[in-house]
Amino acid sequence: MHFDTRAIHAGYDPFAHFGAVNPPVFLSSTFAQSSPGQHQGYEYARSGNPTRAALEGVLASLEEGEHACAFSSGLGATDSIIKLLNAGDHVVMADDVYGGTFRIFDKTFKRFGVDFTMVDTTVAANVERAITPKTKMLFIESPSNPLLKISDIEALCTIARARKVISVVDNTFATPYLQQPLNLGADIVMHSATKYLGGHSDVVMGAAITRDANLAQQIKFNQNASGAVPGFLDCYLVHRGIKTLGVRMERACDNAEQIVSFLTEHKRVSRIYYPALDKHPNQAVAARQMRRFGAMIGFEIDGTVADGVRVVSGRRFWTLGESLGGVESLLEHPASMTHASIPPELRKKAGLNDGLIRLSCGIEAADDLIADLDEGLASY
Numbered sequence: 001m002h003f004d005t006r007a008i009h010a011g012y013d014p015f016a017h018f019g020a021v022n023p024p025v026f027l028s029s030t031f032a033q034s035s036p037g038q039h040q041g042y043e044y045a046r047s048g049n050p051t052r053a054a055l056e057g058v059l060a061s062l063e064e065g066e067h068a069c070a071f072s073s074g075l076g077a078t079d080s081i082i083k084l085l086n087a088g089d090h091v092v093m094a095d096d097v098y099g100g101t102f103r104i105f106d107k108t109f110k111r112f113g114v115d116f117t118m119v120d121t122t123v124a125a126n127v128e129r130a131i132t133p134k135t136k137m138l139f140i141e142s143p144s145n146p147l148l149k150i151s152d153i154e155a156l157c158t159i160a161r162a163r164k165v166i167s168v169v170d171n172t173f174a175t176p177y178l179q180q181p182l183n184l185g186a187d188i189v190m191h192s193a194t195k196y197l198g199g200h201s202d203v204v205m206g207a208a209i210t211r212d213a214n215l216a217q218q219i220k221f222n223q224n225a226s227g228a229v230p231g232f233l234d235c236y237l238v239h240r241g242i243k244t245l246g247v248r249m250e251r252a253c254d255n256a257e258q259i260v261s262f263l264t265e266h267k268r269v270s271r272i273y274y275p276a277l278d279k280h281p282n283q284a285v286a287a288r289q290m291r292r293f294g295a296m297i298g299f300e301i302d303g304t305v306a307d308g309v310r311v312v313s314g315r316r317f318w319t320l321g322e323s324l325g326g327v328e329s330l331l332e333h334p335a336s337m338t339h340a341s342i343p344p345e346l347r348k349k350a351g352l353n354d355g356l357i358r359l360s361c362g363i364e365a366a367d368d369l370i371a372d373l374d375e376g377l378a379s380y
């Protein structure tokens with residue numbers, strides 16, 4: 001079955017629910033038992049619920065995994081994944097993972113004895129070198145945020161497997177429509193379903209998907225033990241969002257390509273970060289492991305923080321905001337928003353210049369988005 005067909009039909013049988021074409025939202029925290037332990041698959045809804053199970057079915061199918069676990073947020077999923085580890089274990093992590101991922105390792109799990117090393121994972125040899133006998137997990141993200149760096153998922157997961165290290169790929173930016181890390185050798189894929197999977201900026205949710213029954217069982221145990229479970233209605237909303245994932249991604253990628261062409265021609269734009277560009281250092285890897293190059297773009301103007309603020313403020317169609325992956329286009333200015341807490345010198349060292357702007361292309365008409373961006377670029 002093709003991806004777009006699975007997005008509509010996997011994980012749910014209407015005839016198990018009176019023919020209802022959509023999975024019913026089961027607003028039940030507990031399920032009746034005929035005698036102790038005798039029930040129809042569900043007992044208490046922290047452990048599971050039919051609406052969540054339907055969503056997990058489609059998630060497993062789209063990532064070509066066997067087991068999926070939906071969480072209350074992307075970080076909820078990350079939390080249960082890290083809890084596969086024990087005190088004394090070591091993690092090798094990409095040096096530009098999502099800020100919240102860095103924070104949970106650095107501020108929470110380090111206190112419990114899980115150590116980590118950050119490396120530039122765009123060069124596979126860096127990962128090979130960072131693995132020690134204590135290393136039990138590799139945590140990567142590709143494309144990364146906000147510089148759209150690309151790591152060779154297959155090469156990195158091969159290294160991890162040879163050293164018996166669990167490989168985890170945050171696939172939030174690409175979605176399973178563009179890239180399927182389990183097929184590239186990853187052990188676990190995680191998502192912030194808040195972004196493209198939900199797709200409408202109306203829900204916060206996460207997911208973890210794997211083919212390994214043992215890992216799946218431990219992740220589910222950790223989730224049930226800690227409680228980061230998604231709400232019933234939220235499961236329905238993400239399931240509904242997933243049905244249009246393919247069409248939304250195609251349109252958003254079309255828009256991104258047109259916007260990149262516009263930016264390439266614009267004299268006030270000094271640099272563009274987009275994996276399709278020949279100048280991108282891992283363009284060939286992106287072309288190999290992704291169906292298309294995604295709908296996230298970074299670009300720089302040669303200006304100050306204040307200039308960047310001017311470009312992003314007061315746009316008509318580009319909503320100024322910190323998330324991504326919705327039907328509406330969003331933009332943000334890392335130096336004054338997502339990365340403002342990093343001291344200016346450290347920001348510069350990480351390649352996050354004052355004039356850097358991040359775009360999440362939505363599915364509006366490209367001409368309107370381009371005209372609005374053009375106005376913004378004329379305003380400083």
Ligand SMILES: *Cc1c(COP(=O)(O)O)cnc(C)c1O
Pocket residue numbers: 073074075076098100101141145170172173191192193194195204205206
């Ligand atoms: C947003 C995001 C997360 C965290 O997910 P939440 O749903 O906000 O908890 C993790 N990784 C990436 C790449 C993200 O963009």
